[in-house]
Amino acid sequence: MKNLRDDLHVLTGSYVLDAVSPDEREEFERHLQTCPACDAEVRGLRETAARLAMARAVAPPARMEREVLAATYQTRQLPPLSGDPLSVARERRRVQAAGVFAPRKSSWSRRVLAPGQASWTRRLAVAAAAASVAAAAVLGIAQVSTQHQLDTTRASGAAIARVVTAADAQVESAPSKAGGSVTVVTSAQLRESVVSATGMAALPAGRVYQVWVMAPDGAPFSARSVGLLQDTQLLAAAVHRGDRIGITVEPAGGTRQPTTTPVAVIPT
Amino acid sequence: MLTQVARGDHHAFELVYGELSGPVYGVVRQVLRDPAQSEEVAQEVLLEIWRTACRFDPARGSGAAWALTIAHRRAVDRIRTENASSRREQKAAPDLTDEQDVAEEVTTSLEYQRVRRCLDGLTELQRESIKLAYYKGYSYPEVATLLGVALGTVKTRIRDGMIRMRDCMGVTW
Numbered sequence: 414m415k416n417l418r419d420d421l422h423v424l425t426g427s428y429v430l431d432a433v434s435p436d437e438r439e440e441f442e443r444h445l446q447t448c449p450a451c452d453a454e455v456r457g458l459r460e461t462a463a464r465l466a467m468a469r470a471v472a473p474p475a476r477m478e479r480e481v482l483a484a485t486y487q488t489r490q491l492p493p494l495s496g497d498p499l500s501v502a503r504e505r506r507r508v509q510a511a512g513v514f515a516p517r518k519s520s521w522s523r524r525v526l527a528p529g530q531a532s533w534t535r536r537l538a539v540a541a542a543a544a545s546v547a548a549a550a551v552l553g554i555a556q557v558s559t560q561h562q563l564d565t566t567r568a569s570g571a572a573i574a575r576v577v578t579a580a581d582a583q584v585e586s587a588p589s590k591a592g593g594s595v596t597v598v599t600s601a602q603l604r605e606s607v608v609s610a611t612g613m614a615a616l617p618a619g620r621v622y623q624v625w626v627m628a629p630d631g632a633p634f635s636a637r638s639v640g641l642l643q644d645t646q647l648l649a650a651a652v653h654r655g656d657r658i659g660i661t662v663e664p665a666g667g668t669r670q671p672t673t674t675p676v677a678v679i680p681t
Numbered sequence: 682m683l684t685q686v687a688r689g690d691h692h693a694f695e696l697v698y699g700e701l702s703g704p705v706y707g708v709v710r711q712v713l714r715d716p717a718q719s720e721e722v723a724q725e726v727l728l729e730i731w732r733t734a735c736r737f738d739p740a741r742g743s744g745a746a747w748a749l750t751i752a753h754r755r756a757v758d759r760i761r762t763e764n765a766s767s768r769r770e771q772k773a774a775p776d777l778t779d780e781q782d783v784a785e786e787v788t789t790s791l792e793y794q795r796v797r798r799c800l801d802g803l804t805e806l807q808r809e810s811i812k813l814a815y816y817k818g819y820s821y822p823e824v825a826t827l828l829g830v831a832l833g834t835v836k837t838r839i840r841d842g843m844i845r846m847r848d849c850m851g852v853t854w
Contacts, residue, residue: 466708467707603692
């Protein structure tokens with residue numbers, strides 16, 4: 414028995430470097446629960462491995478920040494663990510099922526978009542999220558672990574209230590070429606805008622109004638989708654000074670980039 | 682900060698992003714090499730940090746170590762699931778000197794210099810084992826094959842090397 418324990422203890426280094434197989438990882442994590450010395454060593458070596466990572470830090474492309482920050486608004490956070498062992502075990506299984514080992518294909522987000530199976534809130538979330546790879550990854554997790562992690566309406570309800578009631582909230586309104594008008598409330602401090610429209614013409618079946626954040630230089634391909642305009646308000650996150658909000662008519666489900674001339678462009 | 686993120690604080694997350702996006706992207710890119718794929722995985726990781734922030738336990742380690750564990754594991758899982766076969770076949774001979782792949786932006790950093798100095802203090806087998814495992818994402822059996830040494834030897838060298846790194850860098854936890 415001594416040999417087996419020694420053997421496992423020697424794995425501390427390989428474990429923190431992720432150089433073990435999934436089976437070994439699981440076995441070793443079980444072992445950690447009964448071996449305080451190994452656990453202490455793992456903590457120190459994990460901090461050491463983090464230094465190896467920090468030594469290779471490279472600034473990511475600037476667009477990543479916008480995409481990730483925007484995606485947080487589409488992503489429900491896990492609730493804290495309640496201490497009881499059963500729920501801990503259940504949660505652990507769920508996280509495992511959701512994440513690390515599940516092979517992921519880049520095309521699955523289209524499967525999530527299959528028509529007819531989603532409520533409108535979910536479709537809204539999906540359309541908005543489809544614009545960014547980051548959010549697509551979240552849907553991948555949601556797909557395997559269940560839908561309850563996606564809850565845009567609830568997530569953005571509080572956020573919308575926060576923007577509208579912000580001390581520095583600025584209101585901009587402009588008429589739309591599709592009739593009616595569009596109102597954008599922006600808090601520069603929160604870097605968020607709330608978009609709402611009234612009186613715009615009803616669209617034929619298969620067409621939707623899609624809302625975009627457009628960079629000041631106005632290159633259409635740099636637009637970032639906020640979501641589809643239903644009879645509700647939309648929240649645009651990570652809005653930078655000078656960005657504009659645009660609305661275009663797009664095919665049902667929305668597109669990744671605007672394909673038509675905006676019916677309205679509003680400064681933030 | 683992560684505790685505030687766990688409560689849904691988007692501003693705290695922006696600060697966390699500022700701190701961690703560089704190391705997260707850097708380590709993922711170090712392992713995966715492909716910039717587009719690295720960006721995708723780094724985004725997944727950063728969003729995972731947002732989603733699971735309440736699972737971070739400050740009593741068990743630093744926030745950076747928690748986040749970078751997620752990042753490295755994701756990157757390694759990605760290569761093991763996606764191109765387990767092709768990569769190993771194409772790269773029969775490992776490229777043991779990765780320094781030429783390291784961007785200048787990296788080599789001028791203090792942390793890079795410190796880690797490099799400590800790596801230089803290891804035996805060659807310890808150093809190469811750690812670099813192949815951590816920076817290239819090889820499993821220890823693969824490292825053993827690449828370096829032509831026994832499995833048990835690699836496990837021991839990785840552990841001894843990491844303990845020396847820990848002491849050299851004065852990591853206390």
